[in-house]
Amino acid sequence: MMTRAAILRTVGAARPYADSRPLSIETVTLDPPGRDEVLVAIKAAGLCHSDLSVINGDRPRPLPMALGHEAAGVVEALGDGVTDLAIGDHVVMVFIPSCGHCNPCAEGRPALCEPGAAANGKGELLGGGRRLHIHGHSAMDTMDRADIPAEIIHHHLGCSAFAEHAVVSRRSLVKIDPALPFEQAALFGCAVLTGVGAVVNTAGVRAGQSVVVIGLGGVGLASVLGALASGASPVVAVDLSEDKLSLARSLGAVQTVNAADVDALEQVRALTHGGADYVFEMAGSVRALDSAWRMTRRGGTTVTAGLPPPDAALAVNVVSLVAEERTLKGSYIGTCVPARDIPRYVALFREGRLPVDRLMTGRVALDDINAAFDRLADGQAVRTVVTFGA
Ligand SMILES: [Zn+2]
Numbered sequence: 001m002m003t004r005a006a007i008l009r010t011v012g013a014a015r016p017y018a019d020s021r022p023l024s025i026e027t028v029t030l031d032p033p034g035r036d037e038v039l040v041a042i043k044a045a046g047l048c049h050s051d052l053s054v055i056n057g058d059r060p061r062p063l064p065m066a067l068g069h070e071a072a073g074v075v076e077a078l079g080d081g082v083t084d085l086a087i088g089d090h091v092v093m094v095f096i097p098s099c100g101h102c103n104p105c106a107e108g109r110p111a112l113c114e115p116g117a118a119a120n121g122k123g124e125l126l127g128g129g130r131r132l133h134i135h136g137h138s139a140m141d142t143m144d145r146a147d148i149p150a151e152i153i154h155h156h157l158g159c160s161a162f163a164e165h166a167v168v169s170r171r172s173l174v175k176i177d178p179a180l181p182f183e184q185a186a187l188f189g190c191a192v193l194t195g196v197g198a199v200v201n202t203a204g205v206r207a208g209q210s211v212v213v214i215g216l217g218g219v220g221l222a223s224v225l226g227a228l229a230s231g232a233s234p235v236v237a238v239d240l241s242e243d244k245l246s247l248a249r250s251l252g253a254v255q256t257v258n259a260a261d262v263d264a265l266e267q268v269r270a271l272t273h274g275g276a277d278y279v280f281e282m283a284g285s286v287r288a289l290d291s292a293w294r295m296t297r298r299g300g301t302t303v304t305a306g307l308p309p310p311d312a313a314l315a316v317n318v319v320s321l322v323a324e325e326r327t328l329k330g331s332y333i334g335t336c337v338p339a340r341d342i343p344r345y346v347a348l349f350r351e352g353r354l355p356v357d358r359l360m361t362g363r364v365a366l367d368d369i370n371a372a373f374d375r376l377a378d379g380q381a382v383r384t385v386v387t388f389g390a
């Protein structure tokens with residue numbers, strides 16, 4: 001079939017993206033789902049900093065690539081071997097497929113699936129290869145001419161969700177309650193899974209423990225919500241943007257510190273009586289991670305889910321690590337077990353205890369996606385969602 005998708009061909013385009021248009025919206029050929037694969041009609045797809053990091057070159061990926069990895073939609077067709085989903089089911093995409101067999105999967109850590117990570121690195125689906133391509137020489141050529149060499153399009157994290165349709169591995173999907181609106185459901189696949197999971201899974205925050213979150217994008221604000229839902233106290237949110245600090249305060253019992261203040265570290269230490277039990281770095285910068293380390297108390301844990309450029313390194317004071325029994329932890333997709341965690345977080349959302357809808361700051365059509373990435377890069381948006389038809 002043919003579908004419209006947002007394709008990235010070169011990285012490092014000049015800003016504003018509204019003019020340079022790094023993502024071109026093209027009509028491409030989408031193969032039918034192969035074994036253990038599913039055709040999904042995308043209904044909503046969120047814009048995430050991880051997409052931006054591919055566009056600006058911070059996260060090198062094979063090109064051309066169809067971007068988008070935080071999405072919800074409806075099952076339209078099933079490949080051979082998919083017996084636990086039905087046409088019409090509502091699903092959320094998870095941006096690392098888990099094979100179920102490798103060592104991390106066997107240990108109950110599917111976010112670290114080795115074949116899943118390898119497929120993502122190659123821009124392929126878990127089952128191998130790619131399902132998006134352009135026959136002929138022009139994107140405007142809608143004839144499926146098998147005689148002309150095809151341009152193969154890579155998949156972004158097994159999803160490629162900035163598109164009307166996507167073929168993905170069954171292992172990239174979690175079925176959800178159809179009562180959940182798609183725009184909100186999409187956020188559960190990345191921002192919520194990553195941000196809430198860092199708090200409840202990676203860190204295991206308990207009621208009454210102190211939490212600091214640095215960087216209030218979609219993931220960071222989801223961590224704030226996760227900390228509140230966990231009963232953490234105090235919860236301190238740190239960012240450079242007064243708008244985001246104000247949004248954080250509106251989510252509940254949250255105190256805020258502007259990272260630009262010269263005494264930001266002292267303010268956080270005062271609010272947390274000398275340092276927090278858990279500090280989460282969600283800004284994706286080594287400087288923020290260094291601040292997170294300094295804001296952590298003796299015996300405390302510094303968690304990072306930020307993804308700085310690949311050569312970034314942190315200098316850690318080893319004596320402090322040892323003599324203060326500190327822990328520094330990485331958190332990938334919130335140390336998630338998606339089929340367990342997404343329904344849990346959805347249940348908390350429906351009880352009003354995890355209001356992730358507050359993270360949504362706008363909707364756009366697929367054709368307006370480049371301008372929406374400008375707003376994300378400028379820190380003006382938390383989560384903008386591309387919506388597709390009703
Ligand atoms: Zn993401």
Ligand SMILES: [Zn+2]
Nearest residue numbers: 099102105113
């Ligand atoms: Zn695996």
